[in-house]
Amino acid sequence: MQRDIYDEDHEAFRDVVKEFIKRHVTNDAREKWDAEGEVDRATMLAAGEAGLIGLSVPEEFGGAGMLQDYRFRAVVNEEVIAAGSGSLAGAFGIQDDLAVPYLVHMGTQEQKEKYLPRMATGEIIGALAMTEPGAGSDLRGISTTAKKVDGGYIVNGAKTFISSGATADLVVTFVKTGEGNRPDAFSLLLIETASEGFDHGKKLHKMGFQGHDTAELSFTDVFVPEENLISGREGQGFVQLMMNLPLERLSIGVAAAAAAGAALDWTVAYTKEREAFGQRVIDFQNTRFQLADVAATVDALWAYIDRALLAYSKGELSAEEAAKVKFWATEREWDVLDTCVQLHGGYGYITEYPIARAFLDARVHRIYGGTNEIMREIVGRQLAGKK
Ligand SMILES: Cc1cc2nc3c(=O)[nH]c(=O)nc-3n(C[C@H](O)[C@H](O)[C@H](O)COP(=O)(O)OP(=O)(O)OC[C@H]3O[C@@H](n4cnc5c(N)ncnc54)[C@H](O)[C@@H]3O)c2cc1C
Known part of the structure; x- marks a missing residue:
């Protein structure tokens, strides 16, 4: 299904992100981050230089000033995950969705001046x-x-x-x-x-x-x-956390949809190439049926996430809506990734393959940012008319 929430500015920015990925998200880089258990500072600085982090930091503090439009952040999340690097997407997400917003939305002028410019460049990791x-x-x-x-x-x-x-x-x-x-x-x-x-x-x-x-x-x-x-x-700390948690949950929802979409692409490509019993794996009716289910789920995920992205960008995504997005998207992601691992056979279990890494990354989506049980609790309490 064609997505229609992005305009030419977002697509131009997507090209910048893709260019960054081509240069910096190589197999060698990914292996280095995995071996060291962290994304190196040089990559974060390069991301700052290319304008991929600090997106909501106002221009007066050296950022991109895209405070109102979260779609640019979604583009970064989508593309980095589609490139097979959940870890880098995670590092960018913590900076832009978990740390920077507390300064941008709630920081004092002095705090903004002191920290935001260097958070936008990657000199300060939050x-x-x-x-x-x-x-x-x-x-x-x-x-x-x-x-x-x-x-x-x-x-x-x-x-x-x-x-x-x-x-x-x-x-x-x-x-x-x-x-x-x-x-x-x-x-x-x-x-x-x-x-x-x-x-x-x-x-x-x-x-x-x-x-x-x-x-x-x-x-x-x-x-x-x-x-x-x-x-x-x-x-004010508790209230301040409650104010930013919808963004954290939307960000996880975007990551979940992006991983599911990428898994579909990887699996279609793999099953077209892989042969068994004298035919391509995609030529088995079971494979096509499974992939058809996955494709419909991915469409539904984006339709839902896109609505949430627009609502957030207009300042209208409530805590309950964000909680629904988070638990529903991450559970669909899990189903999709499990199916796609299965269609890869044994190779789906080998972490050299992006599908295996995405599967392992996905498991925590149902746990962090508030567990999916807590998300249901937030939604259920509202339905029950409780505070
Ligand atoms: C990889 C990773 C990265 C993380 N990053 C961060 C981070 O950057 N910053 C940060 O602060 N935290 C972070 N977390 C922590 C994460 O948010 C918590 O692990 C999560 O909120 C759950 O808390 P807990 O682990 O204490 O589980 P518990 O609260 O002990 O929950 C255990 C189980 O009980 C269930 N449960 C608890 N209360 C209820 C209830 N009321 N009703 C029904 N079921 C319930 C839970 O859903 C869960 O299944 C991260 C965790 C991981 C694994």
């Missing part, structure tokens, strides 16, 4: 640290504290599963600044990882996204100046 060893879905159960002292805060605690956590220079960190677990007991602090008492901890070994770092972080008496309190207002 991360978002909410999850802790003892609290993931139940975010109000965190125990990292920020105690008010003269001129700032002293932070103590630990975070885990933090994407870009090993390479980050600046971490948007969810901390407790009050007693109990009322929404106003939490704040977001911008913590520079060069601060004394901050430790990147160890990189975690994952089943997928091998080339993108995920790490534990620890904070031991880390002093954070009060000007690094996001928005300059204490007690």
